[in-house]
Amino acid sequence: MEFVKVVKPGFFTTVQDLGRLQYQNLGISTSGAMDGLSLRLANLLVGNDEEDAALEATLIGPKLRFVADGVIAITGGDLSPVLNAIPVPMWKSIRVRQDDELSFGNCVTGCRTYISIAGGIEVPPIMGSRSTYFRGHYGGHEGRALKIGDEIPIGNCRFNLYDIEGRRLQPDAIPDYRKERPIRFIPGPQTDAFTQKSFEWFTSTSYDVTNESDRMGYRLQGQQLEHVNGADIISDFITVGSIQVPASGQPIILMADCQTTGGYTKIGVVISVDLPNVAQKKPRDQIRFEAVDVTYAQKLYAKREKMISGLKLLNRMLSG
Amino acid sequence: MASQHVSHDDLKYVPLGDQTLVVQFENKISIEINRGVQAFANLISSRKISGIVQTIITFNSLAICYDPVRISFNKLADTIRGLEDQISEDHAIPSKTIHVPVVFGGEYSPDLEEVSARTGLSPEQVIQTLYSKPYYVYMVGFVDGTPYCGDIDERLVLPRRSNPRVKVRKGAVSIATNQTSIYTIESPGGWHLLGWTPMEIFNPYQERPCALVSGDYLQYVPISAGESERWDDQRQREWDREWNS
Numbered sequence: 001m002e003f004v005k006v007v008k009p010g011f012f013t014t015v016q017d018l019g020r021l022q023y024q025n026l027g028i029s030t031s032g033a034m035d036g037l038s039l040r041l042a043n044l045l046v047g048n049d050e051e052d053a054a055l056e057a058t059l060i061g062p063k064l065r066f067v068a069d070g071v072i073a074i075t076g077g078d079l080s081p082v083l084n085a086i087p088v089p090m091w092k093s094i095r096v097r098q099d100d101e102l103s104f105g106n107c108v109t110g111c112r113t114y115i116s117i118a119g120g121i122e123v124p125p126i127m128g129s130r131s132t133y134f135r136g137h138y139g140g141h142e143g144r145a146l147k148i149g150d151e152i153p154i155g156n157c158r159f160n161l162y163d164i165e166g167r168r169l170q171p172d173a174i175p176d177y178r179k180e181r182p183i184r185f186i187p188g189p190q191t192d193a194f195t196q197k198s199f200e201w202f203t204s205t206s207y208d209v210t211n212e213s214d215r216m217g218y219r220l221q222g223q224q225l226e227h228v229n230g231a232d233i234i235s236d237f238i239t240v241g242s243i244q245v246p247a248s249g250q251p252i253i254l255m256a257d258c259q260t261t262g263g264y265t266k267i268g269v270v271i272s273v274d275l276p277n278v279a280q281k282k283p284r285d286q287i288r289f290e291a292v293d294v295t296y297a298q299k300l301y302a303k304r305e306k307m308i309s310g311l312k313l314l315n316r317m318l319s320g
Numbered sequence: 321m322a323s324q325h326v327s328h329d330d331l332k333y334v335p336l337g338d339q340t341l342v343v344q345f346e347n348k349i350s351i352e353i354n355r356g357v358q359a360f361a362n363l364i365s366s367r368k369i370s371g372i373v374q375t376i377i378t379f380n381s382l383a384i385c386y387d388p389v390r391i392s393f394n395k396l397a398d399t400i401r402g403l404e405d406q407i408s409e410d411h412a413i414p415s416k417t418i419h420v421p422v423v424f425g426g427e428y429s430p431d432l433e434e435v436s437a438r439t440g441l442s443p444e445q446v447i448q449t450l451y452s453k454p455y456y457v458y459m460v461g462f463v464d465g466t467p468y469c470g471d472i473d474e475r476l477v478l479p480r481r482s483n484p485r486v487k488v489r490k491g492a493v494s495i496a497t498n499q500t501s502i503y504t505i506e507s508p509g510g511w512h513l514l515g516w517t518p519m520e521i522f523n524p525y526q527e528r529p530c531a532l533v534s535g536d537y538l539q540y541v542p543i544s545a546g547e548s549e550r551w552d553d554q555r556q557r558e559w560d561r562e563w564n565s
Contacts, residue, residue, distance in 0.1 A: 024385070025376045026530045027461040126524050136464050136505055138524045189334040189342055234349055235461065235468070237376045237383035239340050261378055261461030269337030272388075297338035298388040305389050 001070040001119060001157075006150040007101065010062035014132040015121050015140035015152070016256075017053040023127050024260045030240060031131035031139060034215060034256045034279035035112050037175055037304070038076035042116035044311045045073035045093045047157065047164040047318065052120030053130035053140075055152070057113045059282065061104025062146060064115070066096045070157070071118040071165050077110020077177065077280050091174050093118075095165040110177045110280030118157035118164060134215065135257060163318060173307055177280045182290040185243060185268035186297055190233060193265040194245070198225040202267060206288045207251060209281045215257040217244075218278070220287065224249035227265060235263040241270035241278070243289075253278060253287075271297035273304050331404060333397040336383060339373075341396055343382040349470070349498075350380075354458050357382045358535050359411035363403055366411075371396065377534045378459045379468070417454055417537040419563035420502070422493050422515040423548040424451075431481075431512040435495070439475055449473045450493075450514060451540040455500055457532050464504045465522035465530035469538045471498040484510030491517045493540065500538075504530075515540070518551030519559070 006013075016039065019032020033039035033056055040050040048054075055062070061079040066072075073093045074081045081088050082103050088094055090113075096102070104113070123130050123141055132140025141152060157164075191199070207222035231247040238244070242254045244264040253270060254262075255278070270278055271292060281287060332344040343360065345353050354377070361375045361382050371391030376383040386396055424447045425432070436443045455469035462468075472495055480496045485508060488494075492503040494511035503509060504522035521531045532538055541563070 021385070022374055023529070025374060025460070026533070027463060027465045028524075028529070029463060127529060135507075136524065186335050186337055189336055189344070234347065234379050235459075236378045236381045237336065237340070237342065237461075239337055239383075239385075241337055259462045260376070261459065266336070269335075269340075271338050294335040294338055294393045298392055301338055301388050 001066060001068040001117065001154045003067055003151040003153050004117060005065040005067060006062060006146045006148060006152065007065050008063035008103070009146040009148060009150070010057050010104070011060035012058040013062045013146045014056050014134065015053050015123055016056045016131045017129055018051045019131050019256065020127050020129040024237070027260050028127060029133055029135070029257050029259065031133045032129065032256050033114065033131075035076050035110075035114070035175075035276040037276045038112075038114045039116075040308060041091070041169060041173070041311070042073045042075040042114040043120070044308070044315060045075070045091070045167055045169070046071050046116050046118040047159045047315055048116060048118065048120045050308065050312065052116070053123065054114050054116040054121060055146075057104065057115065059107055059111050061113055063101060063103040066098065066100050066102070068098050069161060070096050070154070071161050072096055072102070073116045074113060075116075076113040078108040079113045080105030080108055081113070092168040093165055095161065107282075111282040112279055117154050118159065118161065119155040122153045122155040133257065159318065169311075173311070175276055177277055179285060181277060182288045183278055184271045184274050184290045184292045184297070185241075186271060186294050187268045187291050188266070190265040191267065193227055193229065193231075193233070194267055195226045195228055199267070201225065202251070203289050203291055206286045209283050209285045209287060211283045213281075213283055215255055217255050217258055218253040218281065220251045220253065222250070225251065225267070231265050232263055233265055235261045238262045238266070239269065241272070241275050242266050243268050243270065255279070271300065273297070273300045333401060335393050338388055338393070339385060341384045341386065341393060341400070343384070343400065345380045345382075347380065349458065351456050351458075353380050354456070354534075355409065355412050356407065358413065359409060360403075360407050362411045362413060363407055364400060367403065369396070369399055378461060413535055415535045415537055417539055418532055419539045419541050419559075420517050420519050420521070420531075421543040421548070421551070421559060422451065422517045422540045423543055423545050424515045426545070428516040428545065428548075429514050432514055435476070435478065435512050435514065438478060441475060446476065446514065447542070449476055450495070450500070451542055454537040454539040457534050457536040457538055459534045460530055460532060463507065464524070465532070466504050467501055467521070467532040467538065469500050472500050474498070478512060480510040481512060484508055488513065489516065491519070491521070493517055516548065518548045519556060
């Protein structure tokens with residue numbers, strides 16, 4: 001497939017891969033898929049490398065036309081995908097034919113869906129990544145969200161389409177986005193900056209995701225947290241998942257497009273395996289936080305990476 | 321020259337999530353402490369410790385991103401702590417001085433009058449004070465290669481504007497607290513704007529996207545408005561040959 005035609009762009013659809021991980025020392029936002037796990041799974045299903053670029057749609061999906069035969073997969077939040085007016089399954093690689101149209105309906109679970117295409121999206125990499133950094137107007141497709149009439153270039157698929165269509169994930173490999181699951185975090189680095197009472201509030205009450213929530217960060221609203229000695233620190237490094245608490249006492253979870261340094265106290269950082277669940281939260285959803293230690297978080301991470309390694313192995317075996 | 325020992329009595333090793341370890345140095349902004357952060361970063365890089373993805377220097381801390389499948393937090397902390405005794409000034413990279421052309425006055429210096437009024441210096445004094453000496457680049461952060469440089473003359477020290485601007489022009493030369501910086505992209509901002517540079521400080525399409533990196537020195541060089549308006553790639557190359565090579 002040479003390209004995919006954008007018939008309707010959806011609410012906010014961008015090209016994303018796993019981001020610019022090597023440039024944070026130059027103040028470059030990582031960007032990349034908000035729900036990195038879904039992007040990786042979408043890619044592996046269609047025989048791509050896990051770090052290839054795909055589309056990330058938000059709340060309202062796009063309408064896309066395929067100009068040739070190909071294989072796609074849809075993962076992440078359920079935005080009711082439909083191929084030529086017939087509902088299609090998620091978490092499975094699907095054959096598409098020339099002039100087929102993929103569109104979306106209601107947002108059923110989560111809010112971000114990933115559409116991978118065998119061959120991957122072949123926009124030019126900027127600083128090692130094809131991810132769109134909307135704020136800086138670079139990366140992805142012309143540094144912006146998709147528009148009507150865009151033609152998104154697709155790379156060559158190295159497999160026979162018959163070999164990769166109809167692949168599905170084991171049920172336990174499919175992420176569980178249930179809303180009632182707590183979001184786990186590792187306390188710190190500025191745990192001492194908060195009163196003991198505040199730390200208890202943070203882990204015993206729930207916080208609402210406000211409308212001021214996007215790829216840069218989620219502003220939360222709930223029990224106001226108290227600082228011992230003010231909210232300002234000497235600016236230091238912040239990473240995706242960092243939970244900043246400015247003077248307002250209301251937490252902000254920093255997400256994929258966040259800045260690389262910040263001058264507010266951080267009460268904790270969301271653990272890697274729970275970041276996809278945060279990425280699938282939308283305004284008015286609630287978040288309950290649960291503290292875990294770094295050793296436990298790294299055990300969970302290793303387990304998840306092992307599952308993904310298994311899938312990568314399948315692709316390698318297929319490519320002989 | 322005898323290597324100068326860098327104090328590390330109070331280094332703290334804390335997790336920033338499950339893929340980053342932060343080494344916290346003494347809790348203040350000083351060139352000496354930042355040189356220590358630089359030195360430690362270079363020492364760690366030179367050891368090629370398996371699992372480390374990248375190191376990020378900030379004012380007084382060193383963030384180390386790593387792959388937890390290859391090395392755990394505890395193992396990494398132990399390994400790095402074992403290197404503490406070897407940190408010395410020798411590990412700091414020699415800095416280079418980057419000269420940045422700046423046009424001052426009129427439309428290029430929207431906050432000059434206010435800064436002049438608040439500091440009691442004449443507008444000319446404010447500008448001369450700003451370009452009279454080089455500034456140390458403590459870190460490059462925030463967004464798109466924003467340099468944090470200091471320390472500016474204490475007579476120019478002002479808090480950030482109480483009313484941040486919605487839009488600041490790319491290239492704006494600014495001050496706030498004891499720091500000076502350059503806006504690398506058009507963005508909102510609360511610093512005081514004293515000049516403008518036609519030089520591109522950040523270009524995502526170049527192999528080296530940032531003109532300034534932490535540990536460098538930044539020297540402002542006044543140019544005329546006319547010269548700044550005629551600035552182009554060729555003039556930049558000439559400038560770099562004359563000043564920055």
